[in-house]
Amino acid sequence: MNIHDALKAVAWDRAEYFKYKFPAVRFDQTKGIKTQEDFLRVVNKKTMNPYLRWEKTQEYKALVALMLQSRTADDLQEVYNVVAENAKTGDDKSVKLFLALTREIDAHAKIAMKSMERFEEDEEEDDDLII
Template sequence: MNIYEALKNIRWDYSEYFKYKFGIRYDQTKPPKSQEDFLRLVGKKTMNTYIQWERTKEYKDLVALYLQSRVANDLAEVYDKVSTKAKQTADEKNIKLMLTLHKEINEHAKQAFLQFKDVEEEEDDGLEL
């Protein structure tokens, strides 16, 4: 499950708060919401409800999913830089780091494959044609 799927499974206003807090916007041409804009959107006067929600397991699980997606993006950026440097300099340290990143990326790919495989199996209704 990714952060977008998880946000669909929680209360609407909590989902909006999470997107507001972490700057998750589908339309990147629009500026981020201010606190006043957010409160107007959800029809609240204070942030107290959401500050209390931040102490829950549900919120912490969402944060973990969000950070997991950020790590994947960071890994791609780091790999591009290390790969370029290793190819240009042929430095032993950079080559070892690139190979370590290869292993890490392959491990992530295996986990992603298993996740998508599980999703495909769940969608199979067992009917045969």
């Protein structure tokens, strides 16, 4: 599950708050960043208190973890590109780091493949047939 799928599962105003708090999560990056007043007007609230309380819940923490996981994947890709280029020049430390990074990526890929297999199995079981 990615952050966008997870946000579909929470109340719309909480999803909007999450996007307000973390603008990088929004699909449309061309729109400007909302002010607190703009956000409150959209969700028709007078204060931020319900959202500040929500930040202390497991649901919010899980969403933050998913968001950070996606950021980590992007950062890992950037690091991989830099290390790979340095390894190609023959830098010994970069070669060792490249090999370690490759093993780590392979381990994460195996975990991801298992998750995808479970996701595909769940989709196959739910064929939307009405009996």
